[in-house]
Amino acid sequence: MPPSAVASAPALPFPGPSSRLPPATSAGARIAGISGRDDVWRRRRGRTIGPLVGMGIDAAHPGGAERRHPQGYLDRSVDMKELLVALSQTATPEELHAVMSPYIDGSSSSSSSSSSGGRRQRRPSLSLRFMVGLLSREPDWRRSIALLDWMLDAAGYPPSVFAYNVVLRNALRAGQWALAAGLFGEMRTRHALAPDRYSYATLISALGKAGRLEAALSWLHRMERDGVRADLVLYSTLIELARKLGDHAKAVSLFSRLRSSGIAPDLVAYNSMINVFGKAGLLQEARGLLAEMEEEEEAVRPDMVSYSTLLTAYVENRRYVEALSLFSHMRERRVPPDLTTCNIMIDVYGQLGMPREADRLFWSMRRLGVEPSVVSYNTLLRVYGEAELFGEAVHLFRLMQRKGAVQNVITYNTMIAIYGRSLEHEKAGNLVQEMQRAGVQPNSVTYSTIISIWGKAGKIDRAAALFQKLRTSGVEIDPVLYQTMIAVYERAGLVAHARRLLSDLNDPDDEGKIPRETAVKILARADRVEEAARLFRRAVSAGSVKDITVFQCMMDLFARNRRHRSVVEVLENMRAAGYLPDSAMIGMALHAYGKLQEFSKAESLYREMQEEGCVLPDKVHFQMLSLLGARRDFARVESLLAELSSDPNVNKRELQVVAAGVYERGNRLDEASRIIKSHARGVLD
Template identity: 25%
Template sequence: MSAYGPSFPIIFNHKSEPSSPSQKPFIPNPTCTSLSDPINADDAETRPHPTVREVCALLDLRRAWNPTQEGRLRHLLRRLTPHQVCAVIRAQSDERVSVDFFRWADRQWRYRHSPDAYHALLEVLSRTKMCQTSKRVLRLMARRGVDRRPEAFAHAMVSCGRARRVEEAMEVFALMLKAGVELDLLVCNTAVKVLVAAKLFDRAVRFVERMRWAGIEPDVVSFNCLIKGYCDVGRVEEALGLIKEMPFRGCAPDKISYYTVMGFLCKEKRVEEVEVLLEKMERDSNLVPDQVSYNTVIHMLSKHGHGDEAIGFVREAEERGFRIDKVGYSAVVSAFCKNGRMDEAKEVLDKMFVRGCDPDVVTYTAIVDGFCRVGDVDSAREVVERMYENGCKPNTVTHTALLNGLCRIGRSVEALDMLKSSEDEWWTPSAISYSVVMHGLRREGWLSGACELVSRMIDNGFLPTPVEINQLIQELCRGGKAREAKEFMEECLRKGCAINVVNFTTVIHGFCQAGDLESALSLLDDMYLNNKRPDVITYTVVIDALGKNGRLEELTKLTEKMLQKGVNPTPLTYRIVIHWHCHSGTVKELFKLLKKMLSRRALRSVYHQAIEKLCGLGKLDEAYSLLDRVLRSGAELDANTCDVFVGSYLNRGDSLLAYKVVWRMLKRNLNPDVHLCQRVWECLMSEGKSEEAKILMVQFVGRGLLLPQHV
């Protein structure tokens, strides 16, 4: 048995490099072809080999390995040719398994990978964000003296680009030059592609210019990358200018050059220019539109909702003798359905039958979804029945569209019945199917049914997201069912759902709103037991609840605990702490707590907030003790706070203290509000304190500030 145990070791750190088979490509650029096909000619021969199939089957069972199975894999490894090893690496749906297999095989006694295996692994990694792993493979190749071809560096650069680490991609490029690997067009185009995808268009343009200095002439792929970059930043005129300039640079544009600009025009709703550009493509570049051209334009127009223009190109293509397939028609149908134009969609469907192009499940599903969008679920059901009559079985997407339509018009119970009968009707719900019905039940207020559906969803192998769980928890808490919300969350946690801090905070907030503070505090402690670290929002919710219940001592202790846990207060936390301490009159305790909080996160307006709150509550003596703290910087914020002070004293009829505040402001070079000072002066005069009123007048005249009556 291997020293690594019954399953593959995690050789490289995948935590910071997410990889998923369903990951969307980072650079969906039609102007740049892939570095190589996922399975080359060699793989076409080796992949069906029985030994390769057996190895892949063993890898699929890796989580339940025993010593016998690992011994069998070790035996098979020695029978694999280098090409077959590459086939195994490429055949894995999860790229991390490819990495683990590569490393596991590399550590077997008297086995050494061929150079092709390293390149195959880098090719696989180029489909992921695992750039650090790609760089480690490059370093491993250097240490072992394995020849590093230019495409190896290109694959690593693509991986860095997918991870949005452009500088690291360019470091790989520099590493290639330093290693003395001959620069070629493939690597240069990869660099341009990565820069364009990262929105670093100016750097991409400079890079293309430097390619010439290095003796490498840009090809059509290089220019197509730049054309895409121009379109991405909205500079379509410059993109067209580059197309016009390309022949003078020794590189004629191809159809992809024009398609890229057409796609941008469709996106920007400049549809009338698409046909002009298509004519220009034929006239200026002698590129005659073919079947692919029309299919591309039809799909681009349909994607952005331009159904009328798309059907116009369908007619033009058919007049030229091209046959539009069901995929093209389905795109047009989908465009009409998304805009709620069901009559036009049905006309296209009828036209498909006339042309002998039978609609497929995608076409019918688009129509079902379209009827559901306009609220005509009965017509959608008729379409489903018509599918069966025409020998086209509805799939999960079709049924999910119908479920969504039922839920949108308030018939979620009917949707639930349909979901329950899925097994009898021979279709399998997906996670989206369950989510659609769950949200419908939630919106209609049947929360118990929604919770039961989530439980059934989990039992069938589909885990709801934390966001979906939180929406249900919020609805339960709004209905005063915080305890049921807690039980629901704990059930999801037990069944393996990803419960996060937000979910706990929502339940805690529900308990606080219901006045069940003890349960809120208990759940706060449970978060640590479940390895969930409360954030500042969690603490702030509980701190506010403690203040509302007059439990100031516990409020202070919890705030101190928050600071000890390394959680910094937010301005909202400060406001809540200040509000409840001032309201309770525990000003000394407030000052001590604020000092600790400020040591973690400074907030200049803290004492201003405290003064304004105390003044608002009529506790001027406590507020006056803070005046020195706000008069230190002489800023406008300080003047505004002092104005609040002055107004509060005047409202209390204490003109002398108001005068003292104004005097202290003037000593700090702060200009008080002129109208407030007018009131202070009038009050002093009416109370016979003419000396103070005179001093106030002198100070104002000396500073060039005159009271309104003297202007």
């Protein structure tokens, strides 16, 4: 059967062979144990070799979809396992046809004749259901393609979306992306078969699992355009992939599309989105999802993961008071804390300067039915250290050893840092040796901590010797370690040494140097604007920036240093790479556009992010309102003000204050007065 075109397929980064059935030499097509053949599983007759998109189609292929066959199949008399064994011995289409030829009524032993009249006289002896089952059990994707060819060409089976779905699955398991796109095109253009939900879900899920988010989203768009509705599982898969890749804006957009499609999220989707909102800094939206789950009529009830995920989000965003409030809310609802919750709250108490409450919670964990873990001990150790309760910290550290509690590298790193705080640098150095004797290997944080301690103690030679030893020993030199050594040199006034380290970062891809993306982040976090900008632009030109955090670091660096044009440049590079900015980056970009007096571009970005389904925080909305006021476009101010007033997620009191300020700065005192009066009444006119 000739291959077919995928002329209507969306342009995707599908690598691989250019024909529907790839050449054996390009796909490792030889079957183990078979040698001396030029081709395996490639039929020359009728094959058209060309690009995947726009490939020619044989219009003379007869329509087999209308064929109907009577009952009386031999399914029950054929042992599928034996047939699979026989098929496993074949290495060419001709050999496969010879094995399958007995299952065509009225056929001769040669099943390769291709006259259309002869094919109309044949009738398969095995049902389509049997053949689909056979395809699903065939482990080799090349053999399953050849078997599908036999079904459609030699045996005259009607084209079946079920058979194509099985072959599609086999091809995707082998990572044959181009072939998968070709199968989609063949279903549509040769056989007028509409891919069903399973077809799309199989392809999109496989792309998702391979980390190819952009390709998966492109096929999701085509799926929806074709009128095939995605289900909860598919959306959840893509949301989770976007979350893992740190592309929170796309995750939020997908969740919005899920809900607008009328699909009710399940517990997994809710918890995943609470995490995404938290990572994106949209804490009000995250709290809103939890409140939604707590409503009496809501079918999905929050579990412990829901609460602990939101607690984690509060801590990561340094919203410790809100975390404490949520913990009190959990107690009011009689939600028993689990280990994760206890560990988070020990940290929260420490951050709020409440070490005694942290101590009390730790020692009450067993009474609550929760056994403290090494994380619990490590967290309390850090709380003691930050509160300068050095005696309690040493006591807890040695208590762990007496009880035989596990001590990991974080335990030792925390204790080393505590000795540094208490100016006991010799004990800190001795603890590094102790951890090695205990079988715990130091990591980059260990070395960064000890180098910093020695630097502050004036032991520059020891710090430099350790750093040089690490560089030549093959230990990973991470950004923190590099920044620590640069800071030690600068603090000691050794500017030339610091510059020498910085020069290493300007050519980071040579042997023995650190990765380019890591070098960019080191320079950005060290506030080295020119060096970071130069290296970043080289990395972008080479297409080597694959980590969204590199864009975040550079935009933050340029924003801090009021390099507004460069902020916009980073945004454009980021969009070109297929990433959506998070709320903080959108805010920085809007600010830059405002400073550059490019108000229309600011509004375009704002609207574009809304159309992408991004949930924007109040700060971004208010920023856009202020920019419209700065442009003196008060008609647009009124329009946006009305739009935000009807949004239940926007804080109305803060909106009124911002709106009044916009009018005052524009010398529109009557409008400002109206806003202030409406604020007193609690409504916006």
